[in-house]
Amino acid sequence: MTHSATRVSRRAFLLAACATAGTVVSLGACATGIFPFIPDHYTFSQQQVQAAVQRKFPYRREVQQLFDVALTNPVVTLLPERNRVAVKLDARLESPLMQQPVSGVFTLSSELAWDGERRAVVLKQPSVDSVDMQGAAAAYGQQVGAVAALAAAQLLDHYAVYTFKPEQLQFAGVSYEPGTISVLTNGIRVQIVEK
Template sequence: MMKAQSPQHSPQRRRLLAASTRLAIGGAAWFALPGAQAQPSYTVTTAQLQDAVAKRFPLRKRANGILDITVQAPQLRMMPEQNRLGAVMAVEAGGPALRRAYPGTFDLDFALRYEASDMTIRAHELRVNTLQFEGVPPEVSMLLASYGPQLAEQALQGAVLHTLKPQDLALPDSMGVQPGSITVTARGLVIAFVNKPVS
């Protein structure tokens, strides 16, 4: 007599249980909610984002051969209400047009995008909020106002905030899904997954 397979041991049940398990992968974590339509999500902490972007700095930018800006690693802040990240960067302005170096800060915020070609999460749609330099004479202030925003954007445009590894995508790939939307939370990022297009 053929016995009916108990629900708790069915292949579908086992797959869902496996998918709903939290897995530590490369310091990030996968989550999936149980259910027939369960999709995994991938989380990245603020500390991981901070460590990754710091590798790009210090960075030096020059404008028209007359102004040099040295930018230190940004201090990131999560902006979940806007689904963006904020960044404050300590900078130093100098160069042939300035007789001395002037310390200051750049404050920006930006959105995020996933680059499938190298499995990275990158900064884009940058917005410069403030450029602050103390004790600068009017002519220097005008120069910084002219070139500062462009240099501030260049410092973070396309910056890598996180890199996924092939093994990080093994579970969602087996489920037929791929990285989709990126949501900023108070603690970092949550990457949702969407069904792969039918080829």
């Protein structure tokens, strides 16, 4: 039996199961993945992403043996127009090369990707979008941005913001996996497709 024939027979089985169960749900809804046991997508909220990212902070690290970087207070924002997730962070940088510590705020953004081994949606290749230094620290904006970008990239690259439970990707002996990942205004939608 071919792969497409297997899909057709599974869909026919599911349609028959819907009809036999006497559900009020229309067959069209059942066939499109709205059937409650086989969703065609999962959506997790901005608050869930915020909680996942929050677990990594506060973060302190020595970078290139010259800078002591402290990152705190992450705030997650969804950027649907760019299909990215942004994280705004407070940064404090100390170095023997500077007379006093400097502080500021920077924002990085990241695309999202699927990590099959961990069954997780992860941040991928975060990059610094903006650096805002105040007062005398403004002269160090470029340096803080570069050092913070390095620290943040090491910290958040491939960091899981949502991990699927095994049962969310299995039904009736059939394995499913995420397809397209879309950033929405109120959450992140992950399409579910048959493996």
